[in-house]
Amino acid sequence: MKELSQATPSKIVLLVIDGLGGLPHPESGQTELETAHTPNLDELAGKSICGMSSPVAAGITPGSAPGHLALFGYNPVDCLIGRGVLEALGIDFDLRPGDVATRGNFCTVDAQGLICDRRAGRVSSTVSAKLCALLDRQEFEGIQVIVKPVKDHRLVVVFRGSGLSEKVTDSDPQKLGAAPKEVKPLAEDAGLMARVANQFLQFAANALKDHAPANMILLRGFSEKPCFTTMNEIYKLKTAAIASYPMYRGLSKVVGMDVLPTGPTLNDEIATYKANFEKYDFFFIHVKATDAAGEDGDFERKVKALEELDKVLPEILALKPDVVAVSGDHSTPAVIEGHSWHEVPVLIYSKYCRPDKVCRFSETDCLQGGLGHIPATDIMPLAMANALKLGKFGA
Incomplete structure (x- = not known):
């Protein structure tokens, strides 16, 4: 890819609707995307080539980091990165060599210590x-x-000193009715890290016991800062990330994007996009509200979030980017109340795409699209090709 990439004036927008994919509501038989009134997404789908993408592999439920890395064109299996580093970089924390960062959640435990x-x-x-x-x-x-x-219930915990290792287990069991887990070493040199993490968790339990509902913390994603080849180097792009949520800002920094200052709302993100449109040739725009609603099991709120996104889509298109790719990092069906393994709808628009017969942006319709079933890692090369940013392979 690096050898074929070439700099051109054309502009690409990658719009990531976090947790986009859903499952049918048991009463209506329609997904959140099929329920939502999204005339602008539907109109764009009618001009695009559509399909379904798999973030990691069939049957695998992805986390947010691998889901986004795949969309950026990185193999998420080879390019592993812990959530702790992303959270730390997302709040502009100065991680030093040897630091181990982990993401924390304030949580509620009952009198028996169960979550x-x-x-x-x-x-x-x-x-x-x-x-x-x-x-x-x-x-x-x-x-x-x-x-x-x-942000909100999330925090970052950074362990600093000599002899630390990221190779330890999480304390978060990621389910209700269970007690926080003991952190355990996964390698011979990780004993100190595990002991210190457990001592800190015991301290936190004592310090927070009178602060319900936030009377305990959960830790996951112990990690050290990785070093990846940047998107700018791979694709010869000048890349910008527009995301209000810290974790996605951190991930964007890891792959070398300029993270643009923006406000907390979708309208703030659109204003940032407009103000910087002439300065960059690739924009990653992140929408968080859909995923949060899905994780909360709030079907109607996810529908509303999709409709709010649809209302501002014309403002993105009004600046006439040469390529627009719309997808999600994973599915977050409200009926599951969490991430799932299901494929995610995707569309790619440009004047050089081959529009198919899809006229509605939904799971059922995109299943019939011309892209078929593709790995999410194919989205970035297709966007580059449609922007005429890839040269010919071979003689």
Whole structure:
């Protein structure tokens, strides 16, 4: 890909609707996308070539990081990255060599120590910041523990000192009715990391016991900062990321994008896109509300989020980018209340695409599209080709 890529003035927009894919509601028999009134997405689909994409592989439920890396053209199996690093970079935390970062969730545990809410009612960022201050700057066995708020119930915990390893298990069982897990080493040199993490978790349990609903934390995604070849190097692009949620800003930094300052709303993101359109030739625009609603099992809220996105789509198209690719990093069906293994609808629009007969952007319709079933890693090369940014292979 690097050898075929060439710089041109054409512009690409990759619109990622987080958790886009869904499943039919048991009463209506329609998915969230099929239920939503999305005339602008449907009109764009009618001019595009559509299909279904698989973020990782058949039957595999992806996390957000591998789902996005696939959309950026990276093999998510080869390019592993922990959630902790993404959260830390997303809040502009200065990770040092040897640091191990992990993502944290404030959660609620009952009198028996069992998890009854993995997100502590999605406590506000204001509350989270105060609780993080209670936990910050502890030290165990010579290892400093730095705790910083991210957004709402999420936080990042960075372990700093010598002899640390990312090769430990998570404390988050990722299900209700279970107790937080003990962190265990996965390699011989990870014993110190596991001990310190468990000591910190015990400290947190004592410090937070009177702060229900946020009376405990869960840790997952222990990781050190990786070094990837950047998208700019691979594709010869000047890339920009527009995302309000810290984790996706962090991921964008890992692959070398310029992360543009933006506000918390979708309208803020669109305003940022408009203000910077002439400066870049690739834009990653991230929409979070769909995924959050799906994880909460709120079918109607996910429908509303899709409809809100549809209303601003004309503002993205009005600047006439040469290529528009729309998809999601994974499916988050409200009926499952979490990520799933199901394929994700995708469309690619340009004046050089071969439009198919799809006239509605939905799971059922995209199943009939001309792209067929493709790995998500194919989306970026197809976008590049449609932007005339790939040269000929061979003589």
